[in-house]
Amino acid sequence: MPDPVPAFLPEALPQLAGEPLASATALPKQRLIIAITGATGAVYGVRLLQFLQPQPQVETHLLISEAGLLSLHQELHMKRRDVEKLADAFYSVRDVGATLASGSFQSEGMVLAPCSMKTLAAIAHGFSDNLITRAADVVLKERRRLVLMVREAPLNLAHLRNMTAVTEMGGIIFPPVPAFYQHPKNVDDIIDHTLGRVLDLFGLDNSLAPRWQGMAPGKSA
Numbered sequence: 001m002p003d004p005v006p007a008f009l010p011e012a013l014p015q016l017a018g019e020p021l022a023s024a025t026a027l028p029k030q031r032l033i034i035a036i037t038g039a040t041g042a043v044y045g046v047r048l049l050q051f052l053q054p055q056p057q058v059e060t061h062l063l064i065s066e067a068g069l070l071s072l073h074q075e076l077h078m079k080r081r082d083v084e085k086l087a088d089a090f091y092s093v094r095d096v097g098a099t100l101a102s103g104s105f106q107s108e109g110m111v112l113a114p115c116s117m118k119t120l121a122a123i124a125h126g127f128s129d130n131l132i133t134r135a136a137d138v139v140l141k142e143r144r145r146l147v148l149m150v151r152e153a154p155l156n157l158a159h160l161r162n163m164t165a166v167t168e169m170g171g172i173i174f175p176p177v178p179a180f181y182q183h184p185k186n187v188d189d190i191i192d193h194t195l196g197r198v199l200d201l202f203g204l205d206n207s208l209a210p211r212w213q214g215m216a217p218g219k220s221a
């Protein structure tokens, strides 16, 4: 149930109390903005696109930073066009006049898979110097879902403070940290487990990883 309208707000302004705007139109498809930046782990973005490509109800909008292209090449031997083929739409990061740069572009939100410390810093400080950081800024200002699959180790104080700042603004910091309780057989299992949890955050249906069924009877310590 939505929170009651605070006493200081007129009843005529329900949107300020968390109600959807009456003019907001439901989209026929679930739009997801996906950005690949220059942290290691380009495979997370690529696997996400591969999983979503055959799903007719989801529309993917892809951004790749210059450094993201480097890791795609280094880690997966992929070129820009190989990855762009997996998306419904793609953009140059220099095109700050693209639709994604405006709050009027409706979406479920945005995931940065993976997210470098540089892009994290830009988002944390509202420094919208390219279409990736601008689109993330827009997602935050429109109070939509923003998931940053940040990747660095170890972390310095700037990294930690920037993650705190993004969290305070409503973004979700989701480092792609493996889980072992489902006994992954290979790297693909580890990647899918993480991406299944990311898709859950957007309410996107997925069976990328088995869901935890609880400890087997008699197996708990």
Ligand SMILES: Cc1cc2nc3c(=O)[nH]c(=O)nc-3n(C[C@H](O)[C@H](O)[C@H](O)COP(=O)(O)O)c2cc1C
Pocket (backbone or CB within 6 Å): 036, 037, 038, 039, 040, 065, 066, 067, 068, 070, 071, 074, 115, 116, 117, 118, 119, 120, 151, 152
């Ligand atoms: C092979 C390679 C791996 C990198 N891995 C990381 C990483 O895991 N995390 C990170 O924050 N930066 C990493 N970097 C550095 C970023 O690519 C660099 O800071 C870049 O400026 C990020 O730009 P972008 O955020 O626009 O993609 C890596 C760079 C290279 C070439």
